[in-house]
Amino acid sequence: xxxxxxxxxxxxxxxxxxxxxxxxxxxxxxxxxxxxxxxxxxxxxxxxxxxxxxxxxxxxxxxxxxxxxxxxxxxxxxxxxxxxxxxxxxxxxxxxxxxxxxxxxxxxxxxxxxxxxx
Numbered sequence: 170x171x172x173x174x175x176x177x178x179x180x181x182x183x184x185x186x187x188x189x190x191x192x193x194x195x196x197x198x199x200x201x202x203x204x205x206x207x208x209x210x211x212x213x214x215x216x217x218x219x220x221x222x223x224x225x226x227x228x229x230x231x232x233x234x235x236x237x238x239x240x241x242x243x244x245x246x247x248x249x250x251x252x253x254x255x256x257x258x259x260x261x262x263x264x265x266x267x268x269x270x271x272x273x274x275x276x277x278x279x280x281x282x283x284x285x286x287x
Contacts, residue, residue, distance in 0.1 A: 177213075178206055180235045185209025187242035212238065 185205035189196065196204070216234050220226040256264065 178209070180239060181209030181213040182206060183209070183246065184212050184238045184242040187245040188212060190246065 182205055185208035186201055188208045189201045189204045192208075193200070193204075213235065216238065217226065217231055220230055220234065
């Protein structure tokens with residue numbers, strides 16, 4: 170029972186984490202950890218259902234698609250989002266309120282949440 174749960178959840182955790190970070194960029198690790206298994210299973214079952222509807226389902230094709238989604242998820246999770254740009258007045262106010270703004274630096278970079286909102 171435990172082994173089958175691990176076998177189903179293991180290939181779906183990383184895609185779920187990546188999907189959670191794309192859908193909710195401002196979430197912390199705890200919220201991502203709680204949401205990743207559900208989103209991963211939703212993605213995995215969605216891929217399996219799409220393969221059934223396309224009439225190409227087999228254990229090999231499902232495994233290849235899950236491998237593909239895990240590779241894409243790994244790239245999404247480990248991608249750096251560093252964009253150097255001039256902040257708007259509203260973003261400067263938010264950065265000052267959160268303590269992210271320092272007077273010494275001239276070039277400020279957007280936070281991940283602000284970049285997703287652009």
